[in-house]
Amino acid sequence: MTWLDTLRTSLDAMRSHRLRSGLTVLGILIGIAAVILTVGLGVGAQQQVTAQVEALGTNLLIIAPGSTTSTTGLRGGFGSASTLTQADAAALASPVVAPDIAAVAPTTSSSQSLTAGTANWTTSVVGTTPAWLSVRSRTLSYGAFFTAADNASAATTVVLGSTTAEQIFGFDDVVGQSVNIAGKPFTVVGVLAPNGSTGSSNNDDTAVIPLSTAQQRVSGGTSRTTVSTIYLQARSQASLSAAYQEAQTELLSLHQITNPASADFTITTQDSLVTTAASVSKTLTVLLAGIAAISLLVGGIGVMNIMLVSVTERIREIGLRKALGARPRIIRRQFLLEASLLGFTGGLLGAAVGIGGTRVLPHFISNPVALSTPAIVGSIAVALAIGLVFGVYPASRAARLAPIDALRSE
Amino acid sequence: MTLTTPVPLGLPVGDQVISLQQVWKVYRSGSLEVEALRGVSLDIRPGEYVAVMGPSGSGKSTLMHILGCLDVPTEGSFHLAGDDVGAMSQDELADIRNLRIGFVFQQFNLLPSMSAWRNVELPLAYAGVHRHERRRRAVTALEQVGLGDRVEHRPGELSGGQQQRVALARALVTEPALILADEPTGNLDSAATTDILALLAELHRAGRTIVLITHEADVAAQARRVVRLRDGQVIEDTGAVP
Numbered sequence A: 001m002t003w004l005d006t007l008r009t010s011l012d013a014m015r016s017h018r019l020r021s022g023l024t025v026l027g028i029l030i031g032i033a034a035v036i037l038t039v040g041l042g043v044g045a046q047q048q049v050t051a052q053v054e055a056l057g058t059n060l061l062i063i064a065p066g067s068t069t070s071t072t073g074l075r076g077g078f079g080s081a082s083t084l085t086q087a088d089a090a091a092l093a094s095p096v097v098a099p100d101i102a103a104v105a106p107t108t109s110s111s112q113s114l115t116a117g118t119a120n121w122t123t124s125v126v127g128t129t130p131a132w133l134s135v136r137s138r139t140l141s142y143g144a145f146f147t148a149a150d151n152a153s154a155a156t157t158v159v160l161g162s163t164t165a166e167q168i169f170g171f172d173d174v175v176g177q178s179v180n181i182a183g184k185p186f187t188v189v190g191v192l193a194p195n196g197s198t199g200s201s202n203n204d205d206t207a208v209i210p211l212s213t214a215q216q217r218v219s220g221g222t223s224r225t226t227v228s229t230i231y232l233q234a235r236s237q238a239s240l241s242a243a244y245q246e247a248q249t250e251l252l253s254l255h256q257i258t259n260p261a262s263a264d265f266t267i268t269t270q271d272s273l274v275t276t277a278a279s280v281s282k283t284l285t286v287l288l289a290g291i292a293a294i295s296l297l298v299g300g301i302g303v304m305n306i307m308l309v310s311v312t313e314r315i316r317e318i319g320l321r322k323a324l325g326a327r328p329r330i331i332r333r334q335f336l337l338e339a340s341l342l343g344f345t346g347g348l349l350g351a352a353v354g355i356g357g358t359r360v361l362p363h364f365i366s367n368p369v370a371l372s373t374p375a376i377v378g379s380i381a382v383a384l385a386i387g388l389v390f391g392v393y394p395a396s397r398a399a400r401l402a403p404i405d406a407l408r409s410e
Numbered sequence B: 001m002t003l004t005t006p007v008p009l010g011l012p013v014g015d016q017v018i019s020l021q022q023v024w025k026v027y028r029s030g031s032l033e034v035e036a037l038r039g040v041s042l043d044i045r046p047g048e049y050v051a052v053m054g055p056s057g058s059g060k061s062t063l064m065h066i067l068g069c070l071d072v073p074t075e076g077s078f079h080l081a082g083d084d085v086g087a088m089s090q091d092e093l094a095d096i097r098n099l100r101i102g103f104v105f106q107q108f109n110l111l112p113s114m115s116a117w118r119n120v121e122l123p124l125a126y127a128g129v130h131r132h133e134r135r136r137r138a139v140t141a142l143e144q145v146g147l148g149d150r151v152e153h154r155p156g157e158l159s160g161g162q163q164q165r166v167a168l169a170r171a172l173v174t175e176p177a178l179i180l181a182d183e184p185t186g187n188l189d190s191a192a193t194t195d196i197l198a199l200l201a202e203l204h205r206a207g208r209t210i211v212l213i214t215h216e217a218d219v220a221a222q223a224r225r226v227v228r229l230r231d232g233q234v235i236e237d238t239g240a241v242p
Helices: A003-016 A018-055 A086-092 A148-152 A162-169 A211-219 A240-254 A270-313 A315-323 A328-363 A373-400 A403-408 B060-067 B090-100 B116-127 B131-144 B160-172 B190-205
Strands: A060-065 A101-116 A119-128 A140-143 A157-160 A178-181 A184-192 A206-210 A229-234 A265-269 B018-029 B032-044 B049-053 B075-080 B101-104 B178-182 B210-214 B225-230 B233-237
Touching (some): A018 A328, A101 A240, A148 A211, A184 A206, A206 A211, A265 A270, A315 B090, A328 A373, B032 B233, B049 B060, B060 B178, B116 B131, B160 B190, B190 B210
Antiparallel strands (some): A060 A229, A178 A184, B018 B075
């Protein structure tokens, strides 16, 4: 008996027990669809996190004041007195001291009220240097960024985020308009192209002004020489760790600290941000996928159950087939193939439902759901394997039946 | 109804199709031992039409299972067409059943989801015959039993007599050395019984070896030789008639 004949026999058997086969397939289907959706959710969340961190800029290093107090690598000591100064930033910008650092953007940040006419909008006002634009990988949709000359002269020029421009003026192209920041009139020279959100902060709701202007005219007080964050851009992905080393060595020596463990600043890389954020979503994904895997296991036990029932119910048929000359191996093959077919059909339909789910689900929940090809191919293979594995016992039971016992039973 | 196919037995004249020597069959269930066959010896030559008779419990079903290679003797030897069945593996027994024996059962034992020809071709499928050849031979066998116009019918669409004829076609299709019929008319009305017995008689005339198991005297009367069993032993054998 050829494989094709056996396949035909198995398909016949599935067709003549439609409801039972359908319910078995449903069990596998749910398991497979659940796996695809949970993995999709997890991968989607990771992709989102990666995209958000990438939106910060490429090959980015972030130096924040304070020390690391947690193991996650995030800014544990943030909020302590700022220990970073403009002198630090200037030193790091030197190609001699730090050849792997391409650009340095010291920034200060404060929440300020922006007014124009009757509009009043509170946003984060960032004071920085022109390097900020390339370091943070931003582009302009209108106008131009302020210049080094603006920074040197503490000019009252401002570049607005697209959301901020929209909120204050009601339209996008606001170049040339005047806006008051902390009560002082500024001229809008450019509008940033939309960039999206990073976690809870909206990158498009901001106002960027020259660092010197921020220090001298907006914030004042103690923060005249200190900065809140220094953004560094490494020359390439490969030189990221070299840039990290150079920045750390230089800052330790400038701050006269000998033990790196007691550093009064923290350098964070994009990678460590991605890793931290991804590890959270990965834990969740593993948990959900584990639950999905259990439902798949239950589906597999369903296959075994149905196959055992099938063997018992078709005991006369098995006896007849043996009497007509079917070798035990052929009988085993027939039932194994039937179980695998149930698994495979469940896998295919489950993949279809899962793929459909990744399309539909984002309309109901805010999380993105990614379509993971390895998860789809893998889960179909797993479904087939489940049919095969859980079919082994019923199939060998069928194969072991003595033909007379099988024929005798009523 | 004409049977034109000659019987290729592949045996030298005088050789036995069936040779049982002092066959015992003992069933054990727990501490209970049942001696179903107690030293049965029987030779059947090619072309014989033998009826095995006996009341229930006489061991005729056990004999049928052993002759059909569905079961093996506890003691004694059984040669089928010259081959020692006792020494065979499961696979070899399956092949012997497939190639040398055609079964006809009281319950017909047709697969209800398959058409008549698919039922008939089943032994050929297990023998590894090519699909087109199977269809051709199945249709020929159905024509032999007068069901040439019922090829695509399912068992449920056929009468009892017709179903048994499909089963007979299935037994014939591999051109076996032995046709083993276990109460083939037990579930049939008298018209269908006459029909099936006529077919068996015709097969016999065409040179087939037939062993018919029955408890009905008028059915046994069709056979040329009657073997009576009682309590697992042969009590009467009308003798070989070539």
